[in-house]
Structures are given as structure tokens and as C-alpha cells.
Amino acid sequence: MTNFSVKKVAVLGAGVMGAQIAAHCVNAKVQVVLFDLPGKEGTPKNGIVLRAIDNLKKLSPAPLGDKEDASLIQVANYEDNLDQLADCDLIIEAIAERLDWKHDLYKKVAPHIGANAIFASNTSGLPIEQLAQGFDADLKARFCGVHFFNPPRYMHLVELIPTEATRPEILDQLETFLTSALGKGVVRAKDTPNFIANRVGIFGMLATIHEAEKFGLSVDVVDDLTGAKLGRAKSGTFRTADVVGLDTMGHVIKTMQDNLKDDPFFSVYKTPDILAKLIEKGALGQKTGGGFYKKVGKDIQRLDFATGEYVAGGGKAADIIARILKEKDPVKKFKALRESTNPQGQFLWAIFRDAFHYIAYHLDTIADNARDVDFAMRWGFGWKVGPFETWQAAGWKQIAEWVKQDIEEGKALTDAPLPAWVFDEKVAEKGVHTPEGSYSAKSNSYVPRSNLAVYERQAFRAPVLGSGDIDPSKAGTTVFEDNDVRLWHSGDDVLVISLKTKMHVIGQGVIDGLKRGLAEAEKNFKGLVIWGTDAAEGGAFSAGADLQSALPAFMAGGPKALDPLIRDLQNTFMAMKYSNVPVVAAVAGLALGGGCEMALHASRRVASIESYIGLVEVGVGLIPAGGGLKEAAVRAAKEAKGNDILQFLKTGFMNAATANVSKSALEAKAMGYLKEDDIIVFNPYELLHVAKVTARSMFDSGYRAPLQRPVTVTGRYGWATIRGQLVNMRDGGFISAHDYKLGDMIAEIVSGGDIDQGSVVSEQWLLDMERKAFLELLNNPKSQERIMGMLQTGKPVRN
Structure with a gap:
């Protein structure tokens, strides 16, 4: 088997589709060069492409996982830069749907295409056979249609359309790249008008x-x-x-x-x-x-x-x-x-x-x-x-x-x-x-289905009604199951915990399930993976704490009735962090509040590109209490390496205080919710495979639980500095008095409280502060308004 690797892609045409296809290649860390016509006299030579790239930053939904990556798209025009095509492994033409225009362009670029490159047209319906007219036999054998759907980052479908002359291995190579690197669902279509x-x-x-x-x-x-x-x-x-x-x-x-x-x-x-x-x-x-x-x-x-x-x-x-x-x-x-x-x-x-x-x-x-x-x-x-x-x-x-x-x-x-x-x-x-x-x-x-090797990376392929496909919620061997969780494995040394609650919210049943899963994994397995059986079909990783199930206890015994539950949650997440076997969070979709904290306490995260991660508790008038703020303080102390911690704390503070949610896994890295060595997966059907491989390789490399280290904090100096900014925001009418109160509490916790700058505290110290503030807020009428508003309407109340 020869590895076909796409190191560099050229996209011809910087229109809406071309620019967005280029953006998605950059998301996937594929080097990309975007071509268009040279600018008219007196304007910048690459002006058309530069404007298109600038526009990518403004589009919604965002084509780029991280707006900063726009600068990674290389710019080119057909007059000066055709030599850049020589080292491209894949060239995608995406200009307007006119046969004559496409043929003119092909004449221009054909002499510059490398000997092994695949050449494809992103036409939405023109006959591929007609497009290939005029090619020599060698290029014709490497040409096909590749039809992305708009917007290309989010639409799963890509249609692959061969001509009579297209070599079969070209299609297999392209399908493999589209499926795994770009995360697409590939359907092979016949060369008929508008395809399928x-x-x-x-x-x-x-x-x-x-x-x-x-x-x-x-x-x-x-x-x-x-x-x-x-x-x-x-x-x-x-x-x-x-x-x-x-x-x-x-x-x-x-x-x-x-x-x-x-x-x-x-x-x-x-x-x-x-x-x-x-x-x-x-x-x-x-x-x-x-x-x-x-x-x-x-x-x-x-x-x-x-x-x-x-x-x-x-x-x-x-x-x-x-x-x-x-x-x-x-x-x-x-x-x-x-x-x-x-x-x-x-x-x-x-x-x-x-x-x-x-x-x-x-x-x-x-x-x-x-x-x-x-x-x-x-x-x-x-x-x-x-x-x-x-x-x-x-x-x-x-x-x-x-x-x-x-x-x-x-x-x-x-x-x-x-x-x-x-x-x-x-x-x-x-x-x-x-x-x-x-x-x-x-x-x-x-x-039968395609047996291309790339599909071995999909533990459960997209199901088809009537095909007898295995239901992931019943797959493998069950170790334990109740209404909240299922612990299971496929005989491959990795225990999987799948949450069964609606949107995988976390209540006492899930906490108990995690504890059971950790004990079982430490005894009999190489690792524990947290994975939702609906991850590939747009399910949530976890939408956070189950407020609804905590309501009866709160009504009966007030805030202090929830103290044992919060302690239990914190202790379980800490047990995950310091477990003797690696715990891998396979994140896809929403990971909010407690769901975000669950991911933060895993040994490693494997995240789908479409992961929306954030600490959103202020939306319901509360603050994170599952160790999310503690982790922000730990991260800042680690990144500061002896410099002023406050500079490194600001991101973590702002994210929590404004309930900022990442719009992609790439953005979650920039926000600090994913770490540099966490893995981003583009095809959600590959998530479980990659998470298991990661857990096993960590164990096989001699994984040991990290040692608990003390945390250096900014103390009252950091708290007062952040509070000063909050006062300005409140007095300027940018935030309400209750927002100010929540922000102030978050600032107090992430800076370690009313102690000297440079003091050293334990993780437990920070967790205790989180829990105390959370319970205090449960008594606050303004917070209660926000909680009830969210439970009744599903929308945040601004008060």
C-alpha cells in the first residue's frame, strides 16, 4: 500500500465556494493556495483573493474554525503564480458554472499541474465528461468531479463523480482524504445533470x-x-x-x-x-x-x-x-x-x-x-x-x-x-x-458498503434504516447499565462510558456512573473513554449540570441540601484527573458548564471540529462549581512560569464571566478549553476510534497519574485589578449589577481570594471557594429568577 498524502491543495476561484473550501482545508491543517484573476491595473495584483479571505472572517456561520488562521491561506493569481501548482497534490477548480470559462482556465493551468496531482472540478452539475474534453490521456485519468455543499465546513456531503477515464485509485485516494482529513460523507455519483x-x-x-x-x-x-x-x-x-x-x-x-x-x-x-x-x-x-x-x-x-x-x-x-x-x-x-x-x-x-x-x-x-x-x-x-x-x-x-x-x-x-x-x-x-x-x-x-480502509476508522458507520446496522447504544459487551449511564467495551482493553440522560446532563446518577467507570477501568482496562452514542449524529457531549433533577432537594432543604452533591461532583472530577489509567473525553457538539468541566478534568481530550465548549453558568445566575474556575487558575499559573500570572488569567476569567462558548474545537484551543496536545478530529464518525487509540497508546507508553501540585495565585492584587475593570463596565451600563456580582465572585475565585500576591494554595482551596460561592448564589433572588427563567423558557434572563 502506498500512502497518498495531500500536503498542499490549490483552489482555483476565490468566489463564495472556493474561498470556503480553502478555509476548510486550513482548518484541517492542509497547506492551501487560493487563486483568482489578477486585479485590474492600478489595483493590487492579488486584490480579489485578499478581499475573499477578508470576507471569510465576517461570514456566519464561520468558515474558519479560528479566524486567525485566515492568514495561512496563500494568495495567488493566474498570471504570476501558476508555477505554485507544481507541488500541489490536489487542485480543485471552483469558478462560475460556465463550460467555456472552465475550459479556458484548464488550458491555462494544465501545463503546470504536477505528474501525480489529482485535478477536480467543484461543479454543481455540469457534465464531468464534457469538462475533461481536451485533456491529454494522462490528465484525464486524474480528473473527476468533487462537489462540496454550501457551507463546506458544515455540510457533510461531498459527491465524487468520475469520468469514463478516471483511474479507480484516484477516486479511492480522494475519498480517503475527504473522509478523514476534511471529515466528509462521500457519495459516488454518476455523471448525470446535477448529480444525486x-x-x-x-x-x-x-x-x-x-x-x-x-x-x-x-x-x-x-x-x-x-x-x-x-x-x-x-x-x-x-x-x-x-x-x-x-x-x-x-x-x-x-x-x-x-x-x-x-x-x-x-x-x-x-x-x-x-x-x-x-x-x-x-x-x-x-x-x-x-x-x-x-x-x-x-x-x-x-x-x-x-x-x-x-x-x-x-x-x-x-x-x-x-x-x-x-x-x-x-x-x-x-x-x-x-x-x-x-x-x-x-x-x-x-x-x-x-x-x-x-x-x-x-x-x-x-x-x-x-x-x-x-x-x-x-x-x-x-x-x-x-x-x-x-x-x-x-x-x-x-x-x-x-x-x-x-x-x-x-x-x-x-x-x-x-x-x-x-x-x-x-x-x-x-x-x-x-x-x-x-x-x-x-x-x-x-x-454492500465501500470497504475502503478509511472506513475501518469508523466504529459505527452512518446507519441506514433496514440495513441491520449495529445500534451503538447496544453495541459491545455491557459491564453495567442503568437509566443514566452505560459502561461497555468491544474487547479492546478500553472501557467506554456513554451517558444516557437527555443532552447527557449530569446529575447524581451520572456522577455515580463515572465513579463506577473509574473503579472498573483502573481494575480491568487500559483506559476510560467518555463518548456519546449520538456524537456523530449531532448529539451533545454534555449540556452541563441537571438543574431540573436538583430542584426537589433544593426546594426541600435549601442550598445546603445541594452541598453534598456539589462535593461529590468535584471529588469525582478530581478522581478523573488523578486516575491511574488515562481518561479520554471524546467531545462533540455542546460541552457546556459541567460538561466543559468534565472534559477539562480528563487526562486528554479528543474533540470533533464541531465542538462548542464553554463555562456558561452566569447565564443561569450561578458560577462554575465543578472545578472549571480552579482549572483556569491552574492553567494561568502554569503558563505564567513565574511572570505576572494576571496576564494569563484574563482569558480564563473573561471566558467564564461572559459565558463565552467556542464556535469550533480550534477556537476552544485558543480559549484554553482544549490543550495544545489535545486531538481534533474532523469526521465525527472517527471520534470513538481516535479516542480509544489515544487511551491505549497513553497506557502503553507507561501512563502515570499526574502528581498534585500547589497553585500560585495572584491573590487580592489580581482580584482588585479585575474588580476595577468590572466597576467600569457596570458604571458604563455594559453589565447589570447582578452580572457585576457574578463577575466579582469569579474574579475572587480565580485569583485565590483575599490573600497575598504569589501565595500558594491547593486545588481543594479553590474548589471550596467555588462551592461556597455557588451555594450562596442559590439563595440569591436574582439568581433564582435566572434559574427559573431558563427552566421555563430555555432562554437566559438578563436581570
């Missing part, structure tokens, strides 16, 4: 617009029906179009009109009149301030199709339909929609029927198998369940009969019949997803 996700997704949007007009439903009602209630992006259909940009949507539709003349669904690819009118007016959605929706003052108004005017929005699904959509059993749900007399129910059945009709008819030409269609829609359009999975769950045979009936009665979008394979005995019996693989209409067989 946009082909099915944009058809779905067009069908939705068509059916909405037919059933007389307004855009806000359609969005309420087709968003979170269907397990899809909460922006629904029309709001999604506004966000994507109506001109972009128009462009993708035009690709279908130009290239799919023989498709029986061709009439559906007509640009809807309403969309054409909006584009003509320059109302292109969010970027122009108006599309299907328009913000007027604080209100969001919707477009009325009949008059073309904007009117008050806020329409919702009818109660009866909302109730049907809550039905857990898909078989019952689809029967109810099919039989509904409500126009909203009929509309929903119609859009599902249209989608099922479409994917069945086109499966043999657009994708290798049904699984690829489902992954494309889940990862590219944010659907919780793919369209084939939905069909299979609702009863393959029955749905097929209903769709057939609708086609015969002229209710469908076209009279093209369902293909024969839909009624094939084995498909009717098993569905399209089975433990042996997913159905391929092309080869009339069930295709």
Missing part, C-alpha cells in the same frame, strides 16, 4: 411548488409542513430557496432544462412563473433582502402568489395534520396522509408520492444504489431520513401500489410507470436496504 442530491432535491422543491399551487397553500404553511415536522431542515422549502439564492436555484433548474429533454418529468423542470418573476425583479432571496419572504421592520412577510405582494406571514400546519405528522409508526402515518381530506394532508401525500415516483424511475441512471440517494439527501439537504428509507419504513409494497394507482388515475406529475424492479418479488419482500447491502437497479443486486 441537487437532482433529487431541486426536483423535490419544484414538485413542492407545483403541489402547493395546486392545493392552494401559502409559502409559510408549506415551510411549516416541509421543515422540522418532516425531519428536514427547519427552513422548509421556500425559506431554503431564499437562503440558497433564487438565482442559484434558477441556475440548477436551467441545467435540468438544458440536459434532460427526454426525462418524462421534463415539464416539472419548467422554471415556476413565480420564481422567474422574482429573479427578473432582482429579488433573489436573503442576499437581496427579499424573495419568497421579506423582512419588514421586525416582521417577516411572505409573498402572496396570487397578487405578487408581500403580506403578513406566520401561517402554520393545521392541528389535525400536525397530529398525523407526530405519529411514530410510518405505516400509520402514510395511511392517514393518503386518506386525508384536508388539502394539507393531500399536499403532503402528493409530494411524497412525487419523490418516490422520481427516485424509483431514475435510480438506475443517477446512482449506483438506493443507499447513495438516501445519504445524498441526508447529508446534502439535512433530511433526518432519506427518501428510500422513508418508503421502506412506510411499507414498500403498499406505498408502491398507491403510487401506481395515482399514476394510473392521472394524479401524478407524469404517466411514466414505476419501473418493474419496484414490484420484483425480492424487493417487495425485503425493500431496498438489507443487511447484505442496498439495491442497485443497474445491476439488479444488493450492493
Whole structure:
């Protein structure tokens, strides 16, 4: 096996996508050079690229994990810097969707591309075969399509599209790099217009617009029906179009009109009149301030199709339909929609029927198998369940009969019949997803998953309904399980603790589970990994302390009733820190408050790039009391190495006092919540593998618990200095009196309290201060207002 390593990437085109792809390469520590046209005479030669990089810092959601890294993107133009392509291992072209422009650029760059480099186009739908015309045989064999979805850092899907001539190992190498280094879900698509996700997704949007007009439903009602209630992006259909940009949507539709003349669904690819009118007016959605929706003052108004005017929005699904959509059993749900007399129910059945009709008819030409269609829609359009999975769950045979009936009665979008394979005995019996693989209409067989070596790093791959995939919450051998935690292993010397509470909040049950896990790991294992079974599917690491479960004790015995619980939490986290075997926190998603403190006390952290870490207790009128402030003081003393500790304390203090949460794992490093040697993982499906390997290698390298060291603190000098700044903020009206009180308490703890500068204290001294302040705040009416506000509304109260 030869290691294919991508050390340097060139991105051609510094538009929205090109610049963001470059940013994500930098996130992944891949050297990247971003090209665009040279600036016009009298302007900086690399002005276009420099402006694009500057813009990356302003975009939200942020393309860069750490804004400081923008400076790591190298700038280049096609006139002076083509020689830089020679040592690039991967070159991604991401210019505007025009065949002639792309061909002109290819002529310019081809002579400069290295002999082993992969060349790829990030086109969203142009034929890859046509793009490769004019290449010599050698370059053609190294060329393919690589279609990222916007925004590239956050969207899991990348479609990989070969030409007839692309060498198979090129695709394997690229899939490996995209999966592990950039953290993507790769689907191999066929070279058909708009590939898989946009082909099915944009058809779905067009069908939705068509059916909405037919059933007389307004855009806000359609969005309420087709968003979170269907397990899809909460922006629904029309709001999604506004966000994507109506001109972009128009462009993708035009690709279908130009290239799919023989498709029986061709009439559906007509640009809807309403969309054409909006584009003509320059109302292109969010970027122009108006599309299907328009913000007027604080209100969001919707477009009325009949008059073309904007009117008050806020329409919702009818109660009866909302109730049907809550039905857990898909078989019952689809029967109810099919039989509904409500126009909203009929509309929903119609859009599902249209989608099922479409994917069945086109499966043999657009994708290798049904699984690829489902992954494309889940990862590219944010659907919780793919369209084939939905069909299979609702009863393959029955749905097929209903769709057939609708086609015969002229209710469908076209009279093209369902293909024969839909009624094939084995498909009717098993569905399209089975433990042996997913159905391929092309080869009339069930295709297993890719066995590329990179997937061995995924302990549990993305599950497909009906494939018999192992449920991570039941995997391996259970050592202990109750309502709060599960301790388990896979026979590989590492004990895993998975929290089972909602959002993995920490109450007495979790504390007891951690203690049990530590004892078990020290006795029988090489390490303990804290990992959430839903980490790859967007779950939280831990949203912090379980305030709800502590409420009864507080109501019965007041703050002092919680003293034993806080002590127990502190002692358990300290036992983790000083455990005889390594404890690795596998962090992904939210790690807030007590969840952040749990991670801070692990021996090492392995964090998904999408980790949002912070001490947020001030939001509920409290201060961190699980050792989070103690760790800030420990870190400052260590980093100061004899210099003025206060300079090093400010970050830790500000983060806690302002409830600052990292927007990525990279930012969490800059904030001090992750340490320099902590590992950042880009593919969340690899998190458990890397955490286990880390725990085992620490143990095998002779891990010993760290020795407890005394902590040098700034004492009253540091406390008074920080307090001075807080007074200014309070008197200037930047923070409330209660914010000032919380800030002052945090300052007192991180500086060690009313003692001399340079005093040396124990970790326990700082923990005792945390606990005392926390219990005092529980008695404070202002803090109680914040706690109750959060429990009732889920939003912080500012008082």
C-alpha cells in the first residue's frame, strides 16, 4: 500500500465556494493556495483573493474554525503564480458554472499541474465528461468531479463523480482524504445533470411548488409542513430557496432544462412563473433582502402568489395534520396522509408520492444504489431520513401500489410507470436496504458498503434504516447499565462510558456512573473513554449540570441540601484527573458548564471540529462549581512560569464571566478549553476510534497519574485589578449589577481570594471557594429568577 498524502491543495476561484473550501482545508491543517484573476491595473495584483479571505472572517456561520488562521491561506493569481501548482497534490477548480470559462482556465493551468496531482472540478452539475474534453490521456485519468455543499465546513456531503477515464485509485485516494482529513460523507455519483442530491432535491422543491399551487397553500404553511415536522431542515422549502439564492436555484433548474429533454418529468423542470418573476425583479432571496419572504421592520412577510405582494406571514400546519405528522409508526402515518381530506394532508401525500415516483424511475441512471440517494439527501439537504428509507419504513409494497394507482388515475406529475424492479418479488419482500447491502437497479443486486480502509476508522458507520446496522447504544459487551449511564467495551482493553440522560446532563446518577467507570477501568482496562452514542449524529457531549433533577432537594432543604452533591461532583472530577489509567473525553457538539468541566478534568481530550465548549453558568445566575474556575487558575499559573500570572488569567476569567462558548474545537484551543496536545478530529464518525487509540497508546507508553501540585495565585492584587475593570463596565451600563456580582465572585475565585500576591494554595482551596460561592448564589433572588427563567423558557434572563 502506498500512502497518498495531500500536503498542499490549490483552489482555483476565490468566489463564495472556493474561498470556503480553502478555509476548510486550513482548518484541517492542509497547506492551501487560493487563486483568482489578477486585479485590474492600478489595483493590487492579488486584490480579489485578499478581499475573499477578508470576507471569510465576517461570514456566519464561520468558515474558519479560528479566524486567525485566515492568514495561512496563500494568495495567488493566474498570471504570476501558476508555477505554485507544481507541488500541489490536489487542485480543485471552483469558478462560475460556465463550460467555456472552465475550459479556458484548464488550458491555462494544465501545463503546470504536477505528474501525480489529482485535478477536480467543484461543479454543481455540469457534465464531468464534457469538462475533461481536451485533456491529454494522462490528465484525464486524474480528473473527476468533487462537489462540496454550501457551507463546506458544515455540510457533510461531498459527491465524487468520475469520468469514463478516471483511474479507480484516484477516486479511492480522494475519498480517503475527504473522509478523514476534511471529515466528509462521500457519495459516488454518476455523471448525470446535477448529480444525486441537487437532482433529487431541486426536483423535490419544484414538485413542492407545483403541489402547493395546486392545493392552494401559502409559502409559510408549506415551510411549516416541509421543515422540522418532516425531519428536514427547519427552513422548509421556500425559506431554503431564499437562503440558497433564487438565482442559484434558477441556475440548477436551467441545467435540468438544458440536459434532460427526454426525462418524462421534463415539464416539472419548467422554471415556476413565480420564481422567474422574482429573479427578473432582482429579488433573489436573503442576499437581496427579499424573495419568497421579506423582512419588514421586525416582521417577516411572505409573498402572496396570487397578487405578487408581500403580506403578513406566520401561517402554520393545521392541528389535525400536525397530529398525523407526530405519529411514530410510518405505516400509520402514510395511511392517514393518503386518506386525508384536508388539502394539507393531500399536499403532503402528493409530494411524497412525487419523490418516490422520481427516485424509483431514475435510480438506475443517477446512482449506483438506493443507499447513495438516501445519504445524498441526508447529508446534502439535512433530511433526518432519506427518501428510500422513508418508503421502506412506510411499507414498500403498499406505498408502491398507491403510487401506481395515482399514476394510473392521472394524479401524478407524469404517466411514466414505476419501473418493474419496484414490484420484483425480492424487493417487495425485503425493500431496498438489507443487511447484505442496498439495491442497485443497474445491476439488479444488493450492493454492500465501500470497504475502503478509511472506513475501518469508523466504529459505527452512518446507519441506514433496514440495513441491520449495529445500534451503538447496544453495541459491545455491557459491564453495567442503568437509566443514566452505560459502561461497555468491544474487547479492546478500553472501557467506554456513554451517558444516557437527555443532552447527557449530569446529575447524581451520572456522577455515580463515572465513579463506577473509574473503579472498573483502573481494575480491568487500559483506559476510560467518555463518548456519546449520538456524537456523530449531532448529539451533545454534555449540556452541563441537571438543574431540573436538583430542584426537589433544593426546594426541600435549601442550598445546603445541594452541598453534598456539589462535593461529590468535584471529588469525582478530581478522581478523573488523578486516575491511574488515562481518561479520554471524546467531545462533540455542546460541552457546556459541567460538561466543559468534565472534559477539562480528563487526562486528554479528543474533540470533533464541531465542538462548542464553554463555562456558561452566569447565564443561569450561578458560577462554575465543578472545578472549571480552579482549572483556569491552574492553567494561568502554569503558563505564567513565574511572570505576572494576571496576564494569563484574563482569558480564563473573561471566558467564564461572559459565558463565552467556542464556535469550533480550534477556537476552544485558543480559549484554553482544549490543550495544545489535545486531538481534533474532523469526521465525527472517527471520534470513538481516535479516542480509544489515544487511551491505549497513553497506557502503553507507561501512563502515570499526574502528581498534585500547589497553585500560585495572584491573590487580592489580581482580584482588585479585575474588580476595577468590572466597576467600569457596570458604571458604563455594559453589565447589570447582578452580572457585576457574578463577575466579582469569579474574579475572587480565580485569583485565590483575599490573600497575598504569589501565595500558594491547593486545588481543594479553590474548589471550596467555588462551592461556597455557588451555594450562596442559590439563595440569591436574582439568581433564582435566572434559574427559573431558563427552566421555563430555555432562554437566559438578563436581570
